[in-house]
Amino acid sequence: MSVAAALPGAAAPARPRTNKWLVTVAVSFGTLMGAIDTSIVNVALPQIRGAVGATVQEITWITTGFVIATVVVMPLTAFLGRFFGQKRVYLASLVLFLVGSALCGTAGSLGTLVFYRALQGFGAGALQPTEQAILRQTFPPKEQGMAMAVFAMAVMVGPAIGPTLGGWIVDNYHWSWIFFINLPIGILGLFMVWRFVEEPDDIRAANRAAAAEQRKYLDWQGIALLSVGLACLQYVLEEGQRDDWFQSRTIAACAAVAALGLLGFVWRELTARAPAVNVRLFKDPVFSSGTLIGAVMFAMLMASMFLLPVFMQELLGFTATQSGLVLVPRVGVMMLATPLVGRIYNRVSPRLLVGIGVVLVSWGSVNLSHVTLQSSSAEIVRQILVQGVGFSFLFVPLTTTALSNVERTKLTDATGLNSLLRQIGGSMGLAVFATLLSRYQTHARHALAAHVTAENPQVVERLGQLQAGLAARGGLDPVSAKAGALAALNGQVTQQAAVLAFEKTFLVTGLVFLCVLPLLLFLKVNRHGAAGAAHAALE
Incomplete structure (x- = not known):
């Protein structure tokens, strides 16, 4: 050398x-x-x-x-x-x-x-x-x-x-x-x-x-194990969130193949x-x-x-x-x-x-x-x-x-x-x-929603303001205005949770x-x- x-x-x-x-x-x-x-x-x-x-x-x-x-x-x-x-x-x-x-x-x-x-x-x-x-x-x-x-x-x-x-x-x-x-x-x-x-x-x-x-x-064995293991691992990482991770059989199977493939690859390369x-x-x-x-x-x-x-x-x-x-x-x-x-x-x-x-x-x-x-x-x-x-x-x-x-x-x-x-x-x-x-x-949405109840005076007041605003600006009847107010309040809760x-x-x-x-x-x-x-x- x-x-x-x-x-x-x-x-x-x-x-x-x-x-x-x-x-x-x-x-x-x-x-x-x-x-x-x-x-x-x-x-x-x-x-x-x-x-x-x-x-x-x-x-x-x-x-x-x-x-x-x-x-x-x-x-x-x-x-x-x-x-x-x-x-x-x-x-x-x-x-x-x-x-x-x-x-x-x-x-x-x-x-x-x-x-x-x-x-x-x-x-x-x-x-x-x-x-x-x-x-x-x-x-x-x-x-x-x-x-x-x-x-x-x-x-x-x-x-x-x-x-x-x-x-x-x-x-x-x-x-x-x-x-x-x-x-x-x-x-x-x-x-x-x-x-x-x-x-x-x-x-x-x-x-x-x-x-x-x-x-x-x-x-060839090492290359095959590496290719399969990495491909499956990357698929799990890219698609796991969309498929709710291990609730999906495909993700679970790919994760298992990735683990076995990469472990086999390391053993193969060391020997x-x-x-x-x-x-x-x-x-x-x-x-x-x-x-x-x-x-x-x-x-x-x-x-x-x-x-x-x-x-x-x-x-x-x-x-x-x-x-x-x-x-x-x-x-x-x-x-x-x-x-x-x-x-x-x-x-x-x-x-x-x-x-x-x-x-x-x-x-x-x-x-x-x-x-x-x-x-x-x-x-x-x-x-x-x-x-x-x-x-x-x-x-x-x-x-x-x-x-x-x-x-x-x-x-x-x-x-x-x-x-x-x-x-x-x-x-x-x-x-x-x-x-x-x-x-x-x-989790944040569930925590916030627990406080948005009909018994909460602040929620009742806020809902009334939204309903009144929709009725005044949109010319809605009381039922439609209330439905719109509820939808708006739900959107605000979702936004704050985000x-x-x-x-x-x-x-x-x-x-x-x-x-x-x-x-x-x-x-x-x-x-x-x-x-x-x-x-x-x-x-």
Whole structure:
């Protein structure tokens, strides 16, 4: 084994043949588009549903199919890279993503659209891990923080701007343009990757050696168990809330298959001669803790991006575009703060940076628990700005530190697992907090309704005011006015229950996130020992 091949990823940078920032821009196009496409479709679902003639339940499959395909490919990125090369895998994945995008824009039925979205997902799945590995191999040790800052902006900003961009496109153009817009950007990305990205010699040599071993002992069992387990798990997370979780036999069966499949997969990978996925990387406590905190962080990010638009649209009366614009300042502050965190990463303990980020995100969530129907957009923006800074303090040190002890030739294995856990964390965040919101609203409504009785003088007075107002303004007879007053009072109770549910959910998100602080004890990175020696060896 060469000296470079045995060195930790953060310590043994390749010598890029082209400017590292050109490489960065080239590989960031695909990741950004893939991240945007996880959320951009959601705002166009009503228009798409009408175009393809689908029910509300059926149309969700265009999101579910995309996400399932994405998570299945992520952990297999290194496996594919060993056979075909990192650069070729990235180019092929980007081509597949663009072909899927073009086909999605021309789909005329639900079945074809779901299939084309799955093609998109298969292409998008390998983009994030491959970019992360390429950046780690391209930048020198002292600039690893900046490399991950650029990656962080693509991964975090994409889902944040997706709904706003999608809302604007749908409001002004046909829904198909949310897919067609990928084509010119993707073609530029293809050209830049082909022209500027070079696969390091040590990575290519290591991949050839590993591929020869894998051809002799091809791990079909591991791949099959992983694919089935992840597909079923993601289906449970995406569809569980709609089907009332384990009250549905389908969800219960998929959960059982997911558990058995993933347990079987782990056992297979630990015993296989040439495992398709290197799960032994989790033996490193730094990689495990950084990846786990990153998964929880993404759960919080995705939950907040789900909860806030729903609150603003359903309770404050905002349009989809207006609610998206309120979230834009958080994107802006993340784009400003993330490079700054990347620059100071080598001077400040990653545990301190992550600790600050956890506290800021939790603080913003707890403050959001005080929102009411009278809350202005400015009040909401103040809290999400705090969260935006917090997420910036989290993502850069987590992605940089988690990979700090990983051998350079195993970076793609690690980034595939890191991306997978982050994606699953986001899906779990959406599933858990959507369920909590629904349960909290039901409980709050029952609690409020218990006090809305004919024996309560305040209720009688309020009902009389509503009845009188309807009779005066609408010219209704007493019976119709009373029925209208009861309906209005019921609506007010439901609305107040929703507000209480959102407040409690925001509070829980903030308090739960603080529970990851003990994991910071494992984020101990040796910046100078192995890294310095390795860099000197390559000189």
